[in-house]
Amino acid sequence: MSLISRGLESEGIPSVLVSVMPALSSPARPPRQLIRRLNMGATVGRPGDVEQQRETLRRMIALLEGADSAGAVDRDEVKKA
């Protein structure tokens, strides 16, 4: 997905991706990524959790609007045990 993002960007289409596996999405250096602590198979939000799904999309759009250079990241905070 990171390579698709780079390919779109180099053809003039701004893009943003959500990732729940930054170890897989980051090596290819996507232009903008939202890193969420969510499950594979539910990368936008939990089933039925409309607010969480909406939050993911709003944060992706905020990255599109706000980022001014490549490598922009918005990341869920990691809660310390």
Place this chain on the structure above:
Amino acid sequence: MNQDEAALADWQPRFAEWVKEAGPFLAKGKAKEAFAIYPWFSGEGDPFMSLAKPASQTRFGLITTGGYSIEGEQEPFRAGPSFDDTAPEIRTIPLDVDRKKLRIDHMGYDHRFAKEDINCNLPLDRLKEMEEAGEIGSLAPETQVVMGLQPNVTPLIQHLIPELVSRFKSDSVEAALLVPS
């Protein structure tokens, strides 16, 4: 030319070597061991394009790697990861698709969340609501669906990405939302 295409020549021999080394692991279902030695592709430079207008005036397109196809209307995706240079498949899903007809052909993730609520990783209803609320200008009528699990990036860069760019340009898409599964 996509600037990542230039970096393919250096990467391809490393990938061919990996296919040889990882083959025995993959044959035994040991994907973790196989991908521990995978040569991650890293292109040249960092392409970046600013959003030209506020989101509320922008036309968005959605791409998912969830591997969906429409039961009874579309062929399922080829199963399993692809290692050769075959052009990766794309399906298009209209916004008003009957959600019950969506089949998931991707073996790499748990389908139970999407079966319960497709918006978990194909957020068509959420984006439609955001369009109606004026948060986004509009959403392209066709979602582009591709398959994850594509370790060979050569056909991805040479065929899949130009095709996605071309479809988005015909749909007048001005910004892309990318949702893996």
